[in-house]
Amino acid sequence: MTGADDYLVDFTSYKSYSALRSLAAEPFNLKTPGVMSPERIAACRAVGGGFELLFFGQRVARPELAALQELADEARLVEQFAALRRGAVFNRIAGFASEERQVLHCSCRDIFRDRPAEPHATAQAKAELDKLQQFLADLDQGRLTTPQGEPFTGMIQIGIGGSDLGPRALYLALQAYAHPDRRVEFISNVDPDDAARVLKEMDLSRTLVNVVSKSGTTLETLANEELVRRAYRQAGLDPNAYFVAVTGQGSPMDNPANYLRSFYMFDYIGGRYSATSMVGLVMLGFALGYEPVQEILQGAHAADEAAMEPDIMKNPALLLALLGIWNRNFLRHESLAVLPYSQALVRFAAHLQQLDMESNGKSIDRRGQALNWDSGPIVWGEPGTNGQHAFYQLLHQGTGQAPAEFIGFRHSQYGQDLEIQETTAQEKLLANLLAQSLALAVGQDDPNPNRRFPGNRPSSILLADRLTPERMGALLALYEAKVVFQGFVWNINSFDQEGVQLGKRLANRLLEQFAARRRGENPPEDPVGQALLKNAGL
Amino acid sequence: MTGADDYLVDFTSYKSYSALRSLAAEPFNLKTPGVMSPERIAACRAVGGGFELLFFGQRVARPELAALQELADEARLVEQFAALRRGAVFNRIAGFASEERQVLHCSCRDIFRDRPAEPHATAQAKAELDKLQQFLADLDQGRLTTPQGEPFTGMIQIGIGGSDLGPRALYLALQAYAHPDRRVEFISNVDPDDAARVLKEMDLSRTLVNVVSKSGTTLETLANEELVRRAYRQAGLDPNAYFVAVTGQGSPMDNPANYLRSFYMFDYIGGRYSATSMVGLVMLGFALGYEPVQEILQGAHAADEAAMEPDIMKNPALLLALLGIWNRNFLRHESLAVLPYSQALVRFAAHLQQLDMESNGKSIDRRGQALNWDSGPIVWGEPGTNGQHAFYQLLHQGTGQAPAEFIGFRHSQYGQDLEIQETTAQEKLLANLLAQSLALAVGQDDPNPNRRFPGNRPSSILLADRLTPERMGALLALYEAKVVFQGFVWNINSFDQEGVQLGKRLANRLLEQFAARRRGENPPEDPVGQALLKNAGL
Incomplete structure (x- = not known):
């Protein structure tokens, strides 16, 4: 059986890496007159597993997409995902003490067929x-x-x-x-x-x-x-x-x-x-x-299956991963805003923060070598339209930027709605969702400098029919697959979390001070720890 | 009376700007042996208005602090704040159509004295x-x-x-x-x-x-x-x-x-x-x-008063603003994590996202000229210790970084606690808070590369006694003052939000399509808008 160690390849060694570097020297310009056409909007649409990914707002055209497809193929992303589902030990660092575990979250929903990937x-x-x-x-x-x-x-x-x-x-x-x-x-x-x-x-x-x-x-x-x-x-x-x-x-x-x-x-x-x-x-x-x-x-199982499709135009999870790579490593964006136009997803970004940042906030590769490229972005976000009345000012006009992943559903959950000024609340929600992606992309010129929008700010929209239990399971699994694909590209172990240990150890040192006080004993020698407590008034 | 237009100074023209640039060429190293001493911890402590700001985790020493104090003085930050409280028209862009309004949120708590700043x-x-x-x-x-x-x-x-x-x-x-x-x-x-x-x-x-x-x-x-x-x-x-x-x-x-x-x-x-x-x-x-x-x-009024203190070591709001400038403009960090060690502050970061990003996510100065420096960071965060089990992996070991502002309280609100393994839950909470700031600063070496922590990741801790209504009012006002001070440094209008207009306008264009359909009329000519709706399945 193919093992995890068969895939230890430097990101920068792929041919597609060089191709993408060249393309990023002059990134595709969404503001060029005529670019944001009905044809582009129709062409920038990947469909699979019950989701549509509209990515007209990303700074990509045919050459970038070809290079991203080549990256997916060169890095054997789908093949690695299949090996993971079959039980290869992907949670390891070759040559160093590490967790040495299989990664089998897909198995707990692989219950609908006679021959699951890992029985x-x-x-x-x-x-x-x-x-x-x-x-x-x-x-x-x-x-x-x-x-x-x-x-x-x-x-x-x-x-x-x-x-x-x-x-x-x-x-x-x-x-x-x-x-x-x-x-x-x-x-x-x-x-x-x-x-x-x-x-x-x-x-x-x-x-x-x-x-x-x-x-x-x-x-x-x-x-x-x-x-x-x-x-x-x-x-x-x-x-x-x-x-x-x-x-x-x-x-x-x-x-x-x-x-x-x-x-x-x-x-x-x-x-x-x-x-x-x-x-x-x-x-x-x-x-x-x-x-x-x-x-x-x-829903989650269907999304796992849909993630096995090698064609990026039929695999939204894979394409989302690759667009993220494009934005992170080539356009050099440090963070990612996840913006669901669904109040029910109010804590989905908080989940993604853990899923993504704990998985891919790493600095060494799967052989323990320091990365020569950036890994996972900072992930944050709140539901729209709320965010529009909060932090979108910066997304549109700030000196900093954050690529955005919008998420939306054609139908509401409760189906309780009414028309005000000739449109329903659900229509208002969806109109805003689409408009934001367009606005970030094309920007606006104006004689008043305060009304200028630079545009060329990347975003995509993940759409589905309605947020049902099945669709929620699929959305969860789609993002899991996205994160795993990105970890494969970066050649990192997306399944451990050594970075949480140092803080724990230092906290325990301080707790020994508290415990010794309580016992009435002399506290352990720790001048820095004692200074921390004293200056905190503790 | 001094007006807002008396302060239209380029950030880069301050002497302190050049001094800070020089210092940032080789930023102060928190990992140098002996640096993180009891003396440093005691010295890096600003006190005012019922808060202590512990900033031993910031990459600053005496020269950086002197330059930041000089920046506060050169930019007349406290003087501008006083003018704002007296009713100067700070919500404007000189020479262009703009909101032309006073900025008087402090007035609505200036009710405890006979002669308020703006009666x-x-x-x-x-x-x-x-x-x-x-x-x-x-x-x-x-x-x-x-x-x-x-x-x-x-x-x-x-x-x-x-x-x-x-x-x-x-x-x-x-x-x-x-x-x-x-x-x-x-x-x-x-x-x-x-x-x-x-x-x-x-x-x-x-x-x-x-x-x-x-x-x-x-x-x-x-x-x-x-x-x-x-x-x-x-x-x-x-x-x-x-x-x-x-x-x-x-x-x-x-x-x-x-x-x-x-x-x-x-x-x-x-x-x-x-x-x-x-x-x-x-x-x-x-x-x-x-x-x-x-x-x-x-509490809010007391914090407004405390923000009038010119000495940065006695004005936590001012120092927090300046440390933010140091991290944003000189150490070039794009985002800021606000991490309250208090579950009650579960949505405080969401409020700060709006307060900070909508105020300071701007690209033009108060004369309408494009900024030659970065303005407000992306702000995000969740309560600790929860975050420790989520995204702290990236904070400690990611290739990206985010400066952190921790917030903590010596006492819990409910006072319901118990000892487990010789310490209370509140002690565990505070030990983790202090330990995280220390861990980010000093890092750790290890023969196993997966257990290495680079350190030198900036953070500070804002501490108070207990999260009461008074303290909450003060915390709210402290952050308002911080954001306003930073806007003054960047010479931007922190009080308008033109960046929300383009999305609104484009959404209304799409809503006209929906409305025309409902009326059974031909929709307005809008090929791009129609393509958006069609490809979204709407």
């Missing part, structure tokens, strides 16, 4: 799904109730990072489809006020708590679990009758005696790729029901 | 505050109730941009102090799903609606007001018995017949600076009560 992981995913189905049926049919025999009406999810951002983004995106009598809140931050606020709002006697931590040792999650357990005890409730766990087999949390139900997650799925595992699905199943959970998985 | 605006603010006090007393004392005689338990604020982001950030920040029987929701986006979700969750028969729009013509706000009025009518309720307005005098919304109560906002306060006007205070008064509203104003 073992898919079998494990199916077993957990069966447990989830049973759990949800027990809740629905009254076999699992509060000790007082009442149905559960709330769930608190305790988790941080991947156990919070992706699940929370999906929950908020799909509230339109949620069970009317069930509500979910989240506690993530070690800030004790996070738990305090949520505890104040929930009726604990009717509320499940879902504690999610793969290692079972995450500082924030343990602290919050203990805070919440204490609140249950103080309310005269037995936490073990309310708490559910999602954790790794054999972790300190893998103790069914402490939990009503336990679900497993596996070390071949990284936190930021885990929303379609039990990390997201237990909570989503509670909120939405089991069928929508299956629809999410169907 | 007229402060008198207007006081008159509105008196109306608010009456309104809140009427609610509290049962003189103002639902038509059924019940107390109001909910409020929906309809507004967008400054009528949403700042007020929402403050509401979320101060939920710990909120009236337990009152809840606020927000509708901002023209996406009809935004209103649909909120309407589904609120008991309309007990819910006030606060419609906020200075012009009374904001597309999103009008559409949402109409959607919500329809929902009231459909529920058999008379909207006029529930709706409250905050708008400009003489606007189309200035019609007391349609509203239970009307409050005024004034054109000398821009949307993004309006949170301490009726734009924020009507809703905050409902949620918190009138006393906390006064505390917010006291």
Whole structure:
């Protein structure tokens, strides 16, 4: 079987890299009269997997697209993705101590065909799904109730990072489809006020708590679990009758005696790729029901399949990745704005921040050598049209720039709308979406310098029909594939996160100072740490 | 009186500009052995207005600080701020058509002394505050109730941009102090799903609606007001018995017949600076009560006063502005991460995005000439410790970088905490805050290249005692002053937003296509617009 080490190629060594460098010397000009024509708009449209990607706003024409296709082929991006899905050990740094893990988030939705890419992981995913189905049926049919025999009406999810951002983004995106009598809140931050606020709002006697931590040792999650357990005890409730766990087999949390139900997650799925595992699905199943959970998985699986298409004009995830490379490495843009024209996607950019920046915010390649090229951008964003009334001023007229990825849906979720001044709110939303991409591209001249817009600011629009559970699953998986493709181009390990360790270690050093004080002992020798605490007034 | 036009000086013409350029040729190295000493940590600490700014993590030493102080003096930043508070017309572009307005957000909290800087605006603010006090007393004392005689338990604020982001950030920040029987929701986006979700969750028969729009013509706000009025009518309720307005005098919304109560906002306060006007205070008064509203104003006023201190070591707002200039213009960082270690500040960065990027995302100076220097950065951020489990990987090890502004509080809001492994959650939160700034600065060497941290990544920590209403008001005003100071340095108009106009105009062109279709007429000739709609499947 082809392994991950068969692909360790320097980005700058590709022929297409040189071609793109040449093209970037004088980047395609969107302001040239006649360029932004109906023909260009029709030609700059990739379709696949239920999405259309309109990229008339990108600074590309035929030669750039040809070079990007060549890059996809030279770097064997689809082939690498196939190897990843089959279970090659892509989470490693050749020649150095590293996590040495498979990357199998696609397996947990590869459950709809007889011969999944990696049968073992898919079998494990199916077993957990069966447990989830049973759990949800027990809740629905009254076999699992509060000790007082009442149905559960709330769930608190305790988790941080991947156990919070992706699940929370999906929950908020799909509230339109949620069970009317069930509500979910989240506690993530070690800030004790996070738990305090949520505890104040929930009726604990009717509320499940879902504690999610793969290692079972995450500082924030343990602290919050203990805070919440204490609140249950103080309310005269037995936490073990309310708490559910999602954790790794054999972790300190893998103790069914402490939990009503336990679900497993596996070390071949990284936190930021885990929303379609039990990390997201237990909570989503509670909120939405089991069928929508299956629809999410169907959408994600279909997007994984659609990402296998080698032609960039039929593979929006792949093209989005390559346009990102063009903007980052050749037009030298440092950040990326993700701007969904859908209020339901209010926290999708926060999820993408983790997915993208934790995956591709790296400085060494898959052999441990320092990169000679830039890797992942800073990702940020808020829903439109809200952003138009906030930070778009800078996007249009600032000295800095950020390429934009707009996301939109032809139909609203609730279908509640009305005409004002002859158009509906949904039409206003979509008109603004399209207009922004056009405005960024073509700019405007004016005798008043304050009304000049430089134009040539890159953007694209990812469109779909309606934000359903299936489409949300697909959108999630499309962005996962995009990030993975970019990591392949940059020849980096997109699946570890060594960069979080130093801060943890230094925080522990400071915590030793606090702990020693509490014990009344002399604190460990640490002049810098002590100076930090003293000057912070602590 | 000194006017705004007395300060039209090119940034690059200051002596301190040249000094800073020279210093930036070899920026101060935080990794030099011995640099990160207890002495440095103690010396890099500015104190004023109830805040401490710890900036040991910035790439500055005595010469850089001296040059930044010189820049503050040369550019007469405090003098300009004083002129602004006195009512000079700073919202203008000399020689071109522009808004020609005073900038008087500070006046609406300059109510605690006999001789405010600008008496007229402060008198207007006081008159509105008196109306608010009456309104809140009427609610509290049962003189103002639902038509059924019940107390109001909910409020929906309809507004967008400054009528949403700042007020929402403050509401979320101060939920710990909120009236337990009152809840606020927000509708901002023209996406009809935004209103649909909120309407589904609120008991309309007990819910006030606060419609906020200075012009009374904001597309999103009008559409949402109409959607919500329809929902009231459909529920058999008379909207006029529930709706409250905050708008400009003489606007189309200035019609007391349609509203239970009307409050005024004034054109000398821009949307993004309006949170301490009726734009924020009507809703905050409902949620918190009138006393906390006064505390917010006291805090903001104290911060305005503290920003008048010329010594950068005694003026955190000023120093924060100057460190931002150092990072943006001399170390050439394009973005700024604002990272509050307080879950209550979950939407503060979203407010700052508007405040900063809409104010300073400009490319021309106050005389209409193209800038020869960079202006405002891209601002983004999420609360820590959550961010540590998301995007900090890139901050520590990415090829891109973003300077960070951490914000923290020594004490939690709720005071509910417990010891786990000998430290409290609040101690864990603060240890992580301090550790991150240190880690970014000093980095780490390691034989394993994946465990190397380059260091020299700039950050500072803004600290205060506890996030109370007063402190929140002060934090809001501190950042307003920071943004205004930076605009003065860059010689730009931080108070207009022409950059939002082009997108609006193009959106209206597309809306004409929709409207013509609906009328069954031939749509206006617009080949590009029609191509956009067609290729979007619309």
